[in-house]
Amino acid sequence: MTDTEGTWHVVARDEALTEDQPLSVTLGGQRIGLYRVSGAVHAIEDVCPHAFALLSEGFVDGETVECPLHEALFHIPTGKCLREIGQRDLKTYEVKIDGGNILVRA
Ligand code: FES
Numbered sequence: 001m002t003d004t005e006g007t008w009h010v011v012a013r014d015e016a017l018t019e020d021q022p023l024s025v026t027l028g029g030q031r032i033g034l035y036r037v038s039g040a041v042h043a044i045e046d047v048c049p050h051a052f053a054l055l056s057e058g059f060v061d062g063e064t065v066e067c068p069l070h071e072a073l074f075h076i077p078t079g080k081c082l083r084e085i086g087q088r089d090l091k092t093y094e095v096k097i098d099g100g101n102i103l104v105r106a
Pocket residue numbers: 048049050051052053067068069070071072085086
């Protein structure tokens with residue numbers, strides 16, 4: 001489910017996010033992972049729901065990211081949990097690019 005509440009926050013420079021290296025940012029105490037997939041920027045909850053691991057430190061393969069601890073698998077654009085150990089879908093956040101900055105609504 002995408003969070004459409006809240007206000008926009010600048011979280012990173014657009015050029016700092018590459019296809020092969022996600023970024024992790026903290027907004028209001030929440031860890032959010034930023035990913036670039038086929039040129040588009042996506043923002044999803046960064047802490048794995050199974051235990052404590054940052055998904056942005058996991059393994060990205062196309063549109064999916066695998067948790068570095070126990071291999072939960074998530075679809076980056078939708079946050080959908082693709083392997084049961086992940087326990088639930090991830091929260092996703094609205095993203096926009098403005099003036100070379102990545103903004104996330106949270
Ligand atoms: S902490 Fe992510 S699968 Fe266990």
